[in-house]
Amino acid sequence: MSAELDRRGIVEALLFVAEEPLPLARLQEVLADEDPAATEATIRELAERLEEEGRGLMVQEVAGGFRLATRPEAHPWIQRLQQVKPAKLSRPALETLAIIAYKQPITRAEIEAIRGVAVEGVMRTLLERGLIRMLGRKAEAGRPILYGTSTDFLEHFGFKDLGDLPSLKEIDELIGPSGAESPSPNSGAAAEASPAVPPPTGNGTGDPTDAPEAT
Amino acid sequence: MTYQVRLEMFEGPLDLLLHLIREHQLNILDIPIARITEEYLRYLALMQELDLDVAGEFLLMAATLIHIKSKMLLPPDEAAEGEGEEEGDPRAELLDRLLEYKKFKDAAQTLGVLEAEQAQLHRRGAPATELEVEGPLAVSLFELLRAFRGVLRRADVSAPLEITPEELNVGQRIVVLLDLLAAESPIEFTGLFAGTLRRAEIIVTFLALLELLRRRLASARQAEPMGPIMIYRGVEYLDEQPAGRLEGEEARRLGSPRGYPEAGTSEAS
Numbered sequence: 001m002s003a004e005l006d007r008r009g010i011v012e013a014l015l016f017v018a019e020e021p022l023p024l025a026r027l028q029e030v031l032a033d034e035d036p037a038a039t040e041a042t043i044r045e046l047a048e049r050l051e052e053e054g055r056g057l058m059v060q061e062v063a064g065g066f067r068l069a070t071r072p073e074a075h076p077w078i079q080r081l082q083q084v085k086p087a088k089l090s091r092p093a094l095e096t097l098a099i100i101a102y103k104q105p106i107t108r109a110e111i112e113a114i115r116g117v118a119v120e121g122v123m124r125t126l127l128e129r130g131l132i133r134m135l136g137r138k139a140e141a142g143r144p145i146l147y148g149t150s151t152d153f154l155e156h157f158g159f160k161d162l163g164d165l166p167s168l169k170e171i172d173e174l175i176g177p178s179g180a181e182s183p184s185p186n187s188g189a190a191a192e193a194s195p196a197v198p199p200p201t202g203n204g205t206g207d208p209t210d211a212p213e214a215t
Numbered sequence: 216m217t218y219q220v221r222l223e224m225f226e227g228p229l230d231l232l233l234h235l236i237r238e239h240q241l242n243i244l245d246i247p248i249a250r251i252t253e254e255y256l257r258y259l260a261l262m263q264e265l266d267l268d269v270a271g272e273f274l275l276m277a278a279t280l281i282h283i284k285s286k287m288l289l290p291p292d293e294a295a296e297g298e299g300e301e302e303g304d305p306r307a308e309l310l311d312r313l314l315e316y317k318k319f320k321d322a323a324q325t326l327g328v329l330e331a332e333q334a335q336l337h338r339r340g341a342p343a344t345e346l347e348v349e350g351p352l353a354v355s356l357f358e359l360l361r362a363f364r365g366v367l368r369r370a371d372v373s374a375p376l377e378i379t380p381e382e383l384n385v386g387q388r389i390v391v392l393l394d395l396l397a398a399e400s401p402i403e404f405t406g407l408f409a410g411t412l413r414r415a416e417i418i419v420t421f422l423a424l425l426e427l428l429r430r431r432l433a434s435a436r437q438a439e440p441m442g443p444i445m446i447y448r449g450v451e452y453l454d455e456q457p458a459g460r461l462e463g464e465e466a467r468r469l470g471s472p473r474g475y476p477e478a479g480t481s482e483a484s
Contacts, residue, residue: 016339060336060402067338075335088330091355092226102322114316117227118271157326158333166325168318 007031008046011039012068021065021155062159063154096122097131097153101165105135105150111147123147131156226356228276229316231258234357236313236442243313246306248287252280261360265418267425276314283309354444356435361406363421366408388423389432395437396433400448405437407446 003158005013014030015022029037043066047059071203089097096119099111111119126132130152137143149162159165235254259277262269263409286305352446396403407424411417427433434447 019339069336069338072332072335075337078337088327088334089322091327093324094330095319098319098322101326102319114312114319115227116229116276116312116316135396156333157329158336165321166329169321 007042008049011042011046011048012054015059015066015068019063019069020151021063021067023065027066044118059161060158061160062158063151092117092119092122093125097126097149100126100132100147101149101153101162102168105138107138107144107146136165216262228273229313230312230320231273232276233256233317233320234355234361238361243317244310245379245452246310248280248306250286252277252284255280258357258360261364265422279309284349306378354435357445358437358441359421362404365419366405367414367419368407370412370414385419385422385426388419389426392420392423393432394425396446396448401436401445404444404446 010031011027014027024036024039024043027043028036031039033039043059049055050058056070056074057068058071060067073109092115095115096111099114100106103114105111108119108123111123115141124134127134130150132153133150135146135148138146153159154161154164232251232255235241235251235258236246239250239254241247241251256277257271259273260272262481283305392407395407408417408420411420424433424435428435431447434449436447437444
């Protein structure tokens, strides 16, 4: 009566029990696949099956792995079930987070220089939420703490990795020649600090601000 | 009135400048410094009159603006060391800061949209309690102040007499506003001041509102820039999807949580 469990079903089961997004390599290991491409193909087939059958779940690639998530269309019902409102981060929190995401590793003073206000309280919230983390200390007077985003950050916004960040709007073209070479201490700071501080994800694209890629 | 509303979670001076540039439709690349300084100081004075806990950054920016303004009044000095001040537009540094900040402000907006999308995808084992949100405003503080100025101006005309308000206090006014919102939500911002003519009373009402917003007992929302500001009981507007989603159609459907599920059911069957 019940169909035999196929590879797609196995991947589905694995994703179901996993608490964090499962990296491809881990799935490949468990499935004992020679070739990661085979694992990837199975994941894709599972995703297609879920979609074709109009299921409530989908496969989402996020934070360097794969996970099962409910389809967005199911959201209103889930809200009824859980009675939980999808709260959002405040604007100051989002702004601070954006600066950290694009400029990491970055110190609090550097963030405050951009935002023009103190960010201590907001940073504490972001740290408590696990959206940012301390990466190390900057090699300068006072050895200030350097901050960067976490894996939870990627998950929260649905990014595969930092290369997934939308490109910052290029504003240099708007500025006349007078402002074109605006002091941008940040790229320098990132370069200085990078030997001590590895980028938070495996994708080695480096500073996303340097690479305005298509989104 | 010794009541101080803490502003740390609200916006900073760069936000105020961007707000003013937008409000008066100024060209950010060619900011009329005299005018913007005047406007900036007007807001600052208002914030001080409200006894808002104006952070030092606001005063610093005021000093910067005045400094730039005075430099622009001076005739271009040929003799000045060309090395020190290249080209010499005194506004250049401020412009750089504004543009740099705006870049991230825009990026934050995009992040907000992505966040809202992700919030609709649920997964097993996710904590049932959602994010703690520390900021209440879907409109900026300066939008509120702008609306507040409008209310004040009208009051000044109709009730020029200043009455000492010994019975007014923010705590009581908070209760009054909560009652209002319990009876009706949302209420348009100006509606909170209906029948309130005295300047001091208006100020107390506004402070009470800020405190409610800060404590998330109320929330403010503005559907379009410079549009009317609606005040909601609690944070209930979060039920709706804010305008400007990446997928507008999706947002509209999901925006009516009561209507959509039924439609979806018939779709699915």
